[in-house]
Amino acid sequence: MADPLLQVTDLGLYCAAGDFFVDPWRRVPRAVVTHAHSDHACWGCDRYLTSTAGAGVLQLRMGADATIDTLAKGKSLNLNGVSVSFHPAGHILGSSQVRVEHRGEVWVVSGDYKVEPDPTCDPFEPVPCHTFISESTFGLPIYRWDAETVVFGQINDWWRANRDQGKASMLYGYSLGKAQRLIAGIDPTIGPIYTHGAVEPMNRVYREAGVNLPPTTYASSLPKSTDFAGAMVVAPPSANGSPWARKFGPSSDGFASGWMRIRGPRRRRSVDRGFVLSDHADWPGLISTVKATGATRVLLTHGYTAVLARWLREQGLDASTLATKYEGERDDASEGLTTDETAP
Amino acid sequence: MNDFATLYAALDETTKTTVKVDAMVSYFKRVSPQDAAWAVYFLIGRKPRQVIPTAKLRAWAASLSGVSDWLFEESYHAVGDLAETIALLLPEPSMSSDVPLSVWVEERLLPLREASEEVQRGAMEAAWAEMNSGQRFVWNKLITGAFRVGVSQQLVTRALAKVGGLDAATVAHRLMGEWEPTPHFFERLTSLEGGDAAVSRLYPFYLAHPIEADPSTLGPRSDWQVEWKWDGIRSQLIRRQGQTFLWSRGEELVTERYPEIDEVARYLPDGTVIDAEILPWLGGQVQPFAQLQRRIGRKTVSKAILNEVPVVLMAYDLLEHEGKDFREMPIEVRRARLEEVLKGTGWDGRIMASPILIETSWDALAEVRTESRERGVEGMMLKRLGSPYRVGRVRGDWWKWKISPLSVDAVLIAAQRGSGKRASLYTDYTFGVWSGDGLVTIAKAYSGLTDEEIRKVDHFIRTNTLDKFGPVRTVKPELVFEIAFEGIQRSTRHKSGVAVRFPRIARQRTDKVASEADTLESLQALLLRDSGSD
Ligand SMILES: [Zn+2]
Ligand SMILES: [Zn+2]
Secondary structure (H helix, E strand, O other): OOOOOOEEOOOOEEEOOOOEEEOOOOOOOEEEOOOOOOOOOOOOOOEEEEEHHHHHHHHHHHOOOOOEEEEOOOOEEEEOOEEEEEEEOOOOOOOEEEEEEEOOEEEEEOOOOOOOOOOOOOOOOOOOOOEEEEEOOOOOOOOOOOOHHHHHHHHHHHHHHHHHOOOEEEEEOOOOOHHHHHHHHOOOOOOOEEEOOOOHHHHHHHHHOOOOOOOOEEHHHOOOOOOOOOOEEEEOHHHOOOHHHHOOOOEEEEEEOHHHHOHHHHHHHOOOEEEOOOOOOOHHHHHHHHHHHOOOEEEEEOOOHHHHHHHHHHOOOEEEEOOOOOOOOOOHHHOOOOOOOOOO | OHHHHHHHHHHHHOOOHHHHHHHHHHHHHHOOHHHHHHHHHHHOOOOOOOOOOHHHHHHHHHHHHOOOHHHHHHHHHHHOOHHHHHHHHOOOOOOOOOOOHHHHHHHHHHHHHHOOHHHHHHHHHHHHHOOOHHHHHHHHHHHOOOOOOOOOHHHHHHHHHHHHOOOHHHHHHHHOOOOOOOHHHHHHHOOOOOOOOOOOOOOOOEOOEEOOOOHHHHOOHHHEEEEEOOOOEEEEEEEEOOEEEEEEOOOOEOHHHOHHHHHHHOOOOOOEEEEEEEEEEEOOEEOOHHHHHOOOOOOOOOHHHHHHOOEEEEEEEEEEEOOEEOOOOOHHHHHHHHHHHOOOOOOOOOEEEOOEOOOOOHHHHHHHHOOHHHHOOOEEEEEEOOOOOOOEOOOOOEEEEEOOOEEEEEEEEEEEEOOHHHOOOEEEEEEEEEEOOEEEEEEEEOOOOOHHHHHHHHHHHHHOEEEEEOOEEEEOOOOEEEEEEOEEEEOOOOOOOEEEEOOEEEEEOOOOOHHHOOEHHHHHHHHHHHHOOO
16 A cells, blocks of 8 residues: 555654655754644744745744745645645634645645634635544534634623723733734724734734734833723733733733633633633534545544544544644643743 | 623632622622522532432433533543533523522422422423523532532622621621521621521631741730640530520531530520530540541430540630620630639539640740640640630631641552542542552542642653543552641551541652652551550
8 A cells, every 4th residue: 555645754744745744843854834833833944835824924933044935825836746735724824724635635734723713814614635634622522612703792891891990901812823813803992902022023924914903012112101001911821920911000811712611721720711712623613624524534633632533433434543743742731732932 | 590600600710809709799789689698608608409410410411412421421521520511511502591590599499309300301401401501500510519619708708798888797697507598688698787696696716827937926925825726626605595506617506416515505694605615525534536526427416425425615715795795805804704604513524614824934835735645635726815806717816836747758659630620630649658568548638739749740640650440540659748647546447457637748758769658557656646545
């Protein structure tokens, strides 16, 4: 039997026929990258190939010297006889699924994805394939998301109540992707929006890519005497409890993540409010996506891989876990933190 | 129910006490007195007994959710709490409702206990269908009799005081004793006119703080009244209108359990309330707490047990005298009156005033304190002269100067996940000491480590698991901990032959390897020391 079109090696997911890697975790000559989160984009590769929309954030993350080739969504490129194309994954700006076709066999690597709408990126498009390599971060039926509008209603209510009590609202979410989605979704008429040093540069790239974000101000650029009562401050989770976070005076804190769906992680976070907002697919989203691809073989990465694999097998699919490094021990002990937070 | 579920979520999520109090105040003001009464009832930790066994709830919920057994199990494993797992797995509600909490409890929950299984199932399915996941969680907790919320009675008291414009002590007083969650009760609870003090009502206990520093830092010895710290059941004896009430600190009415005290309490003048300790007492000597445990929880007392473990009431303080609240009087006045009240005959030695120690210096006290264990006490109590009898845990006037507990270095041999906040971490540990070549279990403990340490131990457990039995993992015997405990006794129920009381983790002994942990023999030596002449 011939080698599979994509296989896991020490360096990452490798396509031997095309001699390239998809989201490698070590430096390689040619990396095809789904998106710029650090478990997918590794530093120091000779050449990167990513979607046109994702090039800005990837450049910011990989450094100005990195060589990044781009490909518009839906367009294909021939790499040593293998056809490669990018299709929106709906996860963060420019995040893409990678479609790989060789001699009529089609594989799709989902990267991270979500199926609900997000104003900061192109909506997810299911891509028909034979083999689908899907993430399964939230691969348990306990994970079901409310509509985005419901969650933003909760966040806005919380912000308004804090403002009326003269408090700042400290809202924590990953600096790339989640933070921008939060900023795009909240109601800027409630008050001013300030950002942490890890968030503001990302906002700039988002705006340059044409994403419509309300005005934000980098908090540390302001004089010490600034009154933050009533303001919204968006920061990465690592800033919670830091001296930086204390300078905003009386405040209430909230954390936006899919993990907030469960009481244990919510309480361990020790914030006043947990908002259930994720950039990953929930259980119904995973199931419907797998179905929509028409794939007969499904390989799972991230999170509850074994659970989803078993469930899909019960539905008659050929499903199994793919041992990747797209995660650490994804137990709740890691509190749902990915490593995509840069230092302030 | 919606309001109550929202209140629950608010109290559950934040760790800031002011936010919790504000959430309760706004709830109490918003809802009907009938709902508020039930909320108070639940918030201070009272709860109806389990209505439906969890196994049934689980089966009904799984079938309704279309989730197979193994998938339910995986979900439960990730969540760590059955009521929550069910709340999250059930399909989205088909309608929304806003039935008040009191209606849910009085008309839907309480009648279910007597209902047939079919009716119960139908009622549960109907309830779930009109609740969101937050409401379902609270409902499931009430149904399984496991409702708990992260507020202390003190915080609830503070919120109620704010609602009524009262001081917290008044509310605390009104909350004690027996009451039913009725609108009338809630109105009285928060009303400015001090409702009639029920005849059985007790005063809130004043609790001492442990003193860590040397007591000489408290100032001159002559400013303090010093007594032994007795090891029994803190209680309050009330004699009003010709009736006697003996309350334990857990606010349980225990009068019938201690007939020897009930018999002599009738000699107390009407309008007397005494703060005291129930102690096992034989031949003029206090007995180990383990003896008293044979009486706790027994509602009917046989002649035999009365002879084997007679009790006395060691009186500390006089809270009500001649029908008047006496707590604002200085302690020396209260003490003098207490002695007067107890002067007469007829007590048969069953109620006595806790002796006051006469050593005139801190050093001399420290000296006699070393005899604590032989005397069967836990150390000393220091009470500031001139001070009133306060409410709760106010620092400064009462200190407990305890002897250091017993301790043993033991090896971690098994672990289980915690519950609630720590449901996904291994926090409940089993420890063993050496007996020959093997380790024999001597204690389970789940407190005393910092979050950081817990996380490290959790990681060790996950990476060094030898075997799994249900929720329990046995681990490679490698980590050594110092386990402190309050007492030790022989036990035929334990394989080790000993049982320790109140074990807790004092610290991790990173300086020791497993082979250096203590042996069962060294523990048995403590047994002799602890129980004196056994
Ligand atoms: Zn990602
Ligand atoms: Zn990822």
